[in-house]
Amino acid sequence: MGPDVDLLVVGGGPVGLVTALRAADAGLAVTVVEPRRGPVDKACGEGLMPAALDRLGQVGVDPDGHDLAGIVYTDGRHRVRAPLTRPGRGVRRTVLHAALLEAAEHAGVQVRHTRMVGIEPGDARDRARPARVRTADGQALTAAFVVAADGLHSPTRRALGLERPARPGARRFGLRAHYAVAPWSDGVEVHWSRDAEAYVTPVADDLVGVALLSRPPGRFDAGWTDFPALAGRLAGSEPVSAVRGAGPLRQRVRSTVSGRVLLVGDAAGYVDALTGEGLTLGTAQAFAAVDAVLAGTPLAYARRAPALGRRSTLLTRSLLAASGQRTVRRLVVPAAARVPALYRGAVRQLADGR
Numbered sequence: 001m002g003p004d005v006d007l008l009v010v011g012g013g014p015v016g017l018v019t020a021l022r023a024a025d026a027g028l029a030v031t032v033v034e035p036r037r038g039p040v041d042k043a044c045g046e047g048l049m050p051a052a053l054d055r056l057g058q059v060g061v062d063p064d065g066h067d068l069a070g071i072v073y074t075d076g077r078h079r080v081r082a083p084l085t086r087p088g089r090g091v092r093r094t095v096l097h098a099a100l101l102e103a104a105e106h107a108g109v110q111v112r113h114t115r116m117v118g119i120e121p122g123d124a125r126d127r128a129r130p131a132r133v134r135t136a137d138g139q140a141l142t143a144a145f146v147v148a149a150d151g152l153h154s155p156t157r158r159a160l161g162l163e164r165p166a167r168p169g170a171r172r173f174g175l176r177a178h179y180a181v182a183p184w185s186d187g188v189e190v191h192w193s194r195d196a197e198a199y200v201t202p203v204a205d206d207l208v209g210v211a212l213l214s215r216p217p218g219r220f221d222a223g224w225t226d227f228p229a230l231a232g233r234l235a236g237s238e239p240v241s242a243v244r245g246a247g248p249l250r251q252r253v254r255s256t257v258s259g260r261v262l263l264v265g266d267a268a269g270y271v272d273a274l275t276g277e278g279l280t281l282g283t284a285q286a287f288a289a290v291d292a293v294l295a296g297t298p299l300a301y302a303r304r305a306p307a308l309g310r311r312s313t314l315l316t317r318s319l320l321a322a323s324g325q326r327t328v329r330r331l332v333v334p335a336a337a338r339v340p341a342l343y344r345g346a347v348r349q350l351a352d353g354r
């Protein structure tokens with residue numbers, strides 16, 4: 001007898017559902033295990049770059065939101081803008097998740113509302129030894145392949161011993177909330193202060209999201225005292241959504257594959273939210289993981305995964321290294337303003353997910 005399902009996806013966030021949709025499109029029987037009933041909200045800057053939008057379109061998802069035409073860096077005194085070559089979109093997480101869930105239902109993806117509590121990876125080279133997943137409702141399912149998209153603190157990554165210890169150094173955290181204010185900019189604005197970055201994403205004609213990235217202790221200061229330009233824009237308005245947080249952001253992996261289990265999205269490791277490429281990279285990993293599953297070779301994904309988004313990861317790391325030292329940090333926005341071609345080239349690479 002064969003396994004219970006062709007593909008079991010652990011985690012029904014955006015990357016898990018894109019994986020499920022892509023696999024279902026290819027004719028696989030897919031089950032998603034996700035404890036939360038949607039639409040789920042989460043700390044996110046909510047800026048979808050064009051490459052992420054392309055891949056969502058390829059799985060039949062076109063969520064409502066606000067067009068993004070560019071990315072602005074500002075420190076209050078300097079301001080530099082990089083236009084996107086094609087529009088991105090600011091999309092509320094709840095809107096994105098609802099659209100993905102609806103598409104999954106149409107595609108015949110089975111969603112089981114329970115938690116993965118135990119996993120055996122099976123043998124990548126032996127079809128007779130599938131992966132086995134135990135769930136909190138006392139069930140055990142066998143799967144020809146498992147894709148784990150269970151987020152930043154991935155229980156699957158931990159259970160399989162795929163985590164790498166964090167490097168010593170400052171840990172960064174993200175917080176976000178929304179303000180009922182008409183967007184004043186045609187794209188994402190990243191405000192740099194002495195110690196933190198606040199980035200603003202228009203998500204509707206009357207709503208902006210503000211994500212704050214900082215080292216601990218994270219604090220969502222509704223007065224925005226460290227960001228005078230932003231404080232002026234948000235003066236008199238209070239957050240209209242709950243403040244949500246995530247972190248520590250940096251997560252490292254030993255490998256993205258164990259046996260018949262493939263890690264995608266934040267579960268596959270994360271650098272930082274500063275460049276907002278999480279869903280661009282996550283959707284690329286989802287597509288690559290499904291390619292490997294269809295070919296029956298999980299190790300092909302392990303070989304390919306590090307190259308996905310390599311350049312964007314490098315850019316994020318370099319920017320983080322610079323932003324971690326106060327003297328250099330002060331120069332980031334002025335330098336981008338002085339050499340706008342370099343800044344625009346970097347943004348183009350991030351937006352195109354290369």
Ligand SMILES: Cc1cc2nc3c(=O)[nH]c(=O)nc-3n(C[C@H](O)[C@H](O)[C@H](O)COP(=O)(O)OP(=O)(O)OC[C@H]3O[C@@H](n4cnc5c(N)ncnc54)[C@H](O)[C@@H]3O)c2cc1C
Pocket residue numbers: 010011012013014015016033034035036040042043044045046047048049052114115116117149150151152155156173174175176211212245246247264265266267273276277278279280282
């Ligand atoms: C402050 C901040 C700002 C960001 N801004 C942007 C941005 O502007 N643009 C962008 O593209 N990215 C951004 N990101 C990154 C983006 O939010 C993530 O990359 C993205 O959410 C990853 O999706 P995912 O599906 O991998 O994980 P998640 O969205 O975290 O989903 C994981 C799912 O797994 C489920 N799960 C957990 N444990 C289990 C279990 N045991 N069994 C089954 N299911 C389980 C959870 O319930 C959850 O639904 C930002 C991140 C932060 C923190």
